[in-house]
Amino acid sequence: MWPYVITVGAAAVVVALLIVVLSGGGGGDGGDGGDGPVVLPSPRPTEIAQDGHLLGSLGAAVTLIDYTDFQ
Amino acid sequence: MSVLPSIEEEFVLTGQVKVQSRPIAILGEESDLAAQAAECANDQGRYWDFHDTLYANQKGENKGGFLPDNLKRFAEALELDTAAFDSCLDSGEHASRVRDDTDSARQLGVSSVPTVLVNGQAVSWHLEDLRAAIQEALGSGQ
Numbered sequence: 665m666w667p668y669v670i671t672v673g674a675a676a677v678v679v680a681l682l683i684v685v686l687s688g689g690g691g692g693d694g695g696d697g698g699d700g701p702v703v704l705p706s707p708r709p710t711e712i713a714q715d716g717h718l719l720g721s722l723g724a725a726v727t728l729i730d731y732t733d734f735q
Numbered sequence: 736m737s738v739l740p741s742i743e744e745e746f747v748l749t750g751q752v753k754v755q756s757r758p759i760a761i762l763g764e765e766s767d768l769a770a771q772a773a774e775c776a777n778d779q780g781r782y783w784d785f786h787d788t789l790y791a792n793q794k795g796e797n798k799g800g801f802l803p804d805n806l807k808r809f810a811e812a813l814e815l816d817t818a819a820f821d822s823c824l825d826s827g828e829h830a831s832r833v834r835d836d837t838d839s840a841r842q843l844g845v846s847s848v849p850t851v852l853v854n855g856q857a858v859s860w861h862l863e864d865l866r867a868a869i870q871e872a873l874g875s876g877q
Contacts, residue, residue, distance in 0.1 A: 699805075702812035705787035712747055714783050719743070720753035726854055726872045728742065728865075729755045731840050733848040734769035734789040735762045735796045 738862050746869055756786060759837040761848060765801035767833055772806040774829035775820050776813070784813050 708714070713721060739754070746752035758773050760766035769789050776785030788809045794800030803824055810820040823829070840850075849860045853868040 702788070702808055703791040704812055705784075705791045708743070708783065708787075709748060712743060714780075716777055717756045717758075717782055718753055719756070719783060720747040721750045722753065724747070724751055724753040726746070726752045726869055727755060727852075728752055728869070729757060729852040730739070731757050731759055731845045731848060731850040731852075732786075733759055733762045733766045734773065734786075735766045735793065735801065 738860055738865060741862055742865060742869070745866070751873055752869055756782070757836060757840065758786075758833065759840045759845065759848070760833055761837060761841075761846075763797040765797050765799075767830070768803060768806060768824075769801040770833040770836075771827065771829045772801075772809070772820075772824055774832060775823035776810065776815060778823060779815050779819065781813060781815060785809065785815075788813060 708719075712719060715722070742752065742754070747754060758770040760770050773782060773785050773789065776782055789801070792800060792805070792809065799805070806824060807817065807821055811817050851858050851860055851865065853865065854872045856868065858864055858868040
């Protein structure tokens with residue numbers, strides 16, 4: 665009985681490994697960045713003015729400067 | 736990024752605050768490419784759409800998400816003039832601008848991102864801190 669269980673178990677592990685390898689899975693750090701669909705954000709309200717890097721009314725009393733790195 | 740929508744809804748939409756985005760590249764090559772791409776989108780009047788799309792498609796630092804092919808896919812998805820965009824990106828048209836802006840930011844003491852100034856005063860990138868700083872600047876005292 666035990667040799668049979670061990671054989672079936674080993675076969676199951678091999679099959680699982682094959683599935684992972686053939687599907688390209690494994691959660692690796694491959695650096696391809698993904699080729700999935702581009703996620704498009706919700707559009708802003710049209711009431712918010714946009715002028716180049718500026719968002720909002722030119723006459724606004726407060727200016728918020730955002731130094732950003734997109735990563 | 737997640738803080739900005741709240742600030743926009745509360746203060747920008749109401750005309751009290753304007754936001755000036757200054758893209759810099761301090762986290763590596765893909766930061767540089769993404770910032771250049773945003774400038775290329777800006778050439779077509781779509782800076783903020785591209786800005787938001789970059790944030791919506793982050794894959795981690797220098798993992799390939801912001802390599803040129805992906806940046807061009809973003810432009811295509813946004814229905815930009817892809818020929819102009821691709822040419823702009825491939826030629827490095829805005830490389831010097833990004834480099835100069837990054838150098839200027841560093842000279843001002845910007846060493847981490849995001850760094851936010853409210854009427855010239857540095858404020859942490861937390862909604863409550865930003866809200867308080869804005870309200871103080873507006874003179875509400877709240």
